[in-house]
Each structure stands twice: as C-alpha cells, then as structure tokens.
Amino acid sequence: MQNRRKFLSSALVGAAAFSLGLPAAEAQEKKKRKRAGKASGPIVISTWDFGRAANRAAWDVLKTGGTALDAVEAGVKIPEADPNNHTVGYSGFPDRDGRVTLDACIMDDKGNCGSVAALEHIVHPISVARAVMEKTPHVMLVGDGALQFALAQGFEKTNLLTPESEKAWKEWLIKAEYKPVINIENKSYDKGPSAFNPLMLPGNVYNHDTIGMVALDANGNLSGACTTSGMAFKMHGRVGDSPIIGAGLYVDNEVGAATSTGLGEEVIRVVGSFLVVELMRQGYSPEAACKEAVTRIVKKNPERAKGIQIGFLALNKKGEHGAYCLHKGFNYAVCTGDTEDKNILIDGKQYFS
Secondary structure (H helix, E strand, C coil): CHHHHHHHHHHHHHHHHHHHCHHHHHHHHHHHHHHCCECCCCEEEEECCCHHHHHHHHHHHHCCCCCHHHHHHHHHHHHHCCCCCCCCCCCCCCCCCCCCCEEEEEECCCCCEEEEEEECCCCCHHHHHHHHHHHCCCCEEEHHHHHHHHHHCCCCCCCCCCHHHHHHHHHHHCCCCCCCCCCHHHHHHCCCHHHCCHHHCHHHCCCCCCEEEEEECCCCCEEEEEEECCCCCCCCCCCCCCCCECCCEEEECCCEEEEEEECHHHHHHCCHHHHHHHHHHCCCCHHHHHHHHHHHHHHHCHHHHCCCCEEEEEEECCCEEEEEECCCCCEEEEECCCCHHHEEEEECEECCC
C-alpha cells in the first residue's frame, strides 16, 4: 500500500509538471522557495539597505565560483570605504575624544577566525582581521597592537575623520549628551546617501550600525564578516559585539551562520550570534532562531529593550534565511543573482509592534 501511495504521488507530481510545462513548473518551484526564504544556489545576505551595494560586490565573487570567505570580505569593504556611510569604516563617527576606532571580524567554513578592535587609521579593518586569521596564531588584536600589525602587513595609514564627521562630533560636544537614535541607518539613507545630514537628526546625537554579512558559496560552504565604526561618541576604548566571535558573528559550516546589528552590549550578554546558530542546530528556522535570541534580550531587561534596537540575521546550510529585531525599521539585503530583482531588501519582523 505504501509503495502504491508513493507511485501515485510521483505520478501526480509528474503530471503537474507536464501540464504546466517544465519551465513553468520550475518557475513555480522557485517562487515557493523565495516565499520560504530559501535560495537554490549561492546566496549572500547582509544587514541594512547599504547591504545591497555590499551584496553586489560579494556576488561578483560568488558567481564565478569564488569562496564565501572571499565574497564576504569583498562585500563589506564597500561600506567600509564609503564616505557617505558614517557607521562603518572611513568617515565613521568618532568617539567622544574625536578618534575614529574600528572593529571587525571574519570567520570561514573551517572555524578559522580573525578579529580587530579599536583599530585606528586603517580603511579596511575586515582585511586586517583576515590577516590576523591567516598570518598569526591569534584570533584578536586590539588598539595599538592591531595598528602595528596592519602597518607591518602593508596597510596604509589614513585619516579616517572626514570633515562631515568632525563637524558632527564638534556639534555633539556642545551638550555632550548620549541618547542613541534607533535605526539611524535608515534615517541616513531614506533619501539616498548624498542626502545624509547628521546635524539634522533629532536629539543632536547619532547612533551607529554595522554591516554584517554571511554567504553560502557554490560548494556549499559558509563564511561571514562583520565590521563597524561602533557607537558614535562612545567612550574611548569601548568595544561592542561586532569584533567578538560568537556575539557579532558566528559560522558553523554544518549548520549555518548568523550576524547581529544594534546595541552591542546587549548582544554580548546573550552571545547572540552563537545562540542563533545553536538554535538552528536544534531545528529552528533562521527567523525563529533570530526571534528567540531577541526574546531572550527582552526578558533580561524589558524596559531597556524598549529604547534600543537589535537585529539578528541568519542563513542556514540549506540556503534558508531570516531575521528578527526589537523594533520596526531593521531590514536586510538578499542577493542571489546579477539583476535588481535578485538583490532585494526585506523588512525584518519585530518584537515590539
């Protein structure tokens, strides 16, 4: 009886494909996968709307059979070098002493990882993090040691404090109040990068955000990268979750990968990205795993959670992706091809309505 049922089921599927025509049947199946947040081939996903430009650079690597590791490094270097992006790399908002300090980490499919924190004067901290991974016995270098290493590796020393960021910092110094604005990254880009004016934001203070990216290549291997200039006007020496393996980023090639964005202190407290990957190991979908991580943050301090933003983004080994955040406004970019309709922006679901 069981064999007969299998035969009938296969016959019905075959008949459906025949009646639709093979191309139509394949198109229908692709639509189903897209609705389920699943890709049929290489895929790269990243945080926020500036992730679309980053995804395009990553896809240029993936489409030619390149590795996920090379893809995520190439991808996040785009916002790192963008003078209109004040939350990542060059032109990032400085700390309260006027110093631009950068944090980044990278992790490959074999569990190798590298990280830098409080790095100054280097446009591409992600590439320094990769050098730490590949050329030292260590995982993390910080501050002056990270800079010393970067210069020894041939990275150029650059003034990262642009006139626009310096102006914003001096304006902030008038009151020196610290009240982060949720979702500044969308306020920054809602009219395009060229329209960004930090001095027009309410409260005269500016939050930050991160580019977190994970990719699955044609060989079925995962890698991830995370890079940021950190909180605007933070205390000198402050480090958030972005360069911390397990907090801002985690990759397990048997299961999936996750990254985070938002207030790093809260992500560190739950070791957020590692938590998301472990939940996926237990059978959670990427979105459900991200939701559970967000929920745990809320449970630890419900009142604090009402005034901050945190988002998690995840990709599993099957190519399924999903995200979840505290408040409305977080979105992520998904790229599976060269055309605009294959490099789309998706709104993350949120805990607080």
